[in-house]
Amino acid sequence: MNKHVLLLLIAALFTPALFAGSPGEKKKKSKSPHPKNIILLIGDGMGAAQIYAGYTAQKGIMNITSMPVSGFSVTYSASDYITDSGAGGTALATGVKTNNYSIGVDANGKPVKSILEIAEQKGLSTGLVATSAITHATPASFIAHTSNRSKYADIAFDFLRTDIDVFIGGGYNHFARRADSLNLIDSLKARGYVIARNLKDVDVPTTQRLAALLDGEHMPRMSKGRGDMLPDATEMALKMLKRNKKGFFIMIEGSQIDWGGHDNDVQYIIDEMTDFDKAVGKALRFAANDGETLVIVTADHETGGFGITGGSLVTGEVQGAFLSKDHTSTMVPVFAFGPGSEKFCGVQDNTDIFKKSIELLGLNK
Ligand code: MG
Ligand code: ZN
Numbered sequence: 001m002n003k004h005v006l007l008l009l010i011a012a013l014f015t016p017a018l019f020a021g022s023p024g025e026k027k028k029k030s031k032s033p034h035p036k037n038i039i040l041l042i043g044d045g046m047g048a049a050q051i052y053a054g055y056t057a058q059k060g061i062m063n064i065t066s067m068p069v070s071g072f073s074v075t076y077s078a079s080d081y082i083t084d085s086g087a088g089g090t091a092l093a094t095g096v097k098t099n100n101y102s103i104g105v106d107a108n109g110k111p112v113k114s115i116l117e118i119a120e121q122k123g124l125s126t127g128l129v130a131t132s133a134i135t136h137a138t139p140a141s142f143i144a145h146t147s148n149r150s151k152y153a154d155i156a157f158d159f160l161r162t163d164i165d166v167f168i169g170g171g172y173n174h175f176a177r178r179a180d181s182l183n184l185i186d187s188l189k190a191r192g193y194v195i196a197r198n199l200k201d202v203d204v205p206t207t208q209r210l211a212a213l214l215d216g217e218h219m220p221r222m223s224k225g226r227g228d229m230l231p232d233a234t235e236m237a238l239k240m241l242k243r244n245k246k247g248f249f250i251m252i253e254g255s256q257i258d259w260g261g262h263d264n265d266v267q268y269i270i271d272e273m274t275d276f277d278k279a280v281g282k283a284l285r286f287a288a289n290d291g292e293t294l295v296i297v298t299a300d301h302e303t304g305g306f307g308i309t310g311g312s313l314v315t316g317e318v319q320g321a322f323l324s325k326d327h328t329s330t331m332v333p334v335f336a337f338g339p340g341s342e343k344f345c346g347v348q349d350n351t352d353i354f355k356k357s358i359e360l361l362g363l364n365k
Helices: 003-016 047-055 085-094 113-120 152-158 170-178 184-190 227-242 257-262 264-291 350-360
Strands: 039-043 071-073 126-131 167-170 193-196 210-215 247-254 293-298 307-311 320-321 333-339 346-349
Touching: 039 085, 039 113, 039 227, 039 264, 039 350, 047 257, 047 264, 047 307, 047 320, 047 333, 071 350, 085 113, 085 350, 113 126, 113 247, 113 350, 126 264, 152 170, 167 227, 167 320, 170 184, 184 193, 184 247, 210 227, 210 350, 227 247, 227 264, 247 264, 264 320, 264 333, 293 350
Parallel strands: 039 247, 039 293, 071 346, 126 167, 126 247, 167 210, 193 210
Antiparallel strands: 071 333, 293 333, 307 320
16 A cells, blocks of 8 residues: 555544544534534635645645545636635625625626625624734625725724624724724724633633724734634634524634635645634534534635645645636535535535525524
């Protein structure tokens, strides 16, 4: 047997243990094929090569690739063969294809409801987590409505139009230091949000609503000291959201995989992929113990036309090359675990991920 095959077999044997929980932990079996909760994890700009770079760097052990169901998502937007993160996020959030640079509006500029807003209206708890500013295109697609994704001050204002329970990311300045001199931090406090600038300051048991704005703009990249912010935020948000008997919807984004692609920087991609995979591990562990949670992992588009031209599963080394400094049109992977996960296999449109999620949560009734 060749060494790589042996390694892969060993990885396959051990990978489920990454999220299956310790042997003593009690697992609830879901009787219903319908999940109560959905955790949607978006790796911005995460194509198959980005995932395989992370897989190689981790020497063949990865949470994402241990998920039992996989498929593809077709990502073109209403205006372009190659989507941006605004239209890509909006398709996943609302089930509607829109123009590039649009957020939560259709191709005519008319606001469309996101799965987060629908879930909130039906009494579920909701959350958003990102390693960018929380007002950046991907998280914004789930809560804001504008034809111009760079209107961060307007996007921040839209956070006050829903009853979102938990949001964690960068972007403090868009709430606190605004051209219109409104102080949205005070408005959030008045609505019962605990405002945090550091996750360590949050007392989870006594916190009902949380706005954790951990940086003025975007969070630093992994190599500049972000630490375990994303997996820690994931764990914290899930602890808070699971209190709702009706269920929850949360979107968690590995925002900077995309920026590694734009920079044509293999190490940036690997660092951000490894971090995102840790967050996926937290979600999978929660879902494995809970039994009523569907976990979906996908991307809004691929970035960089990234290809792996060499490497080693023994040393974890990855060599790459890039076709572009921008996004590409290639299909992106979809992975799923939990009740309803089988619906996500095969090739689907990015808007189908919204449609299937809404139906599985019973929010279409
Ligand atoms: Mg993004
Ligand atoms: Zn991008």
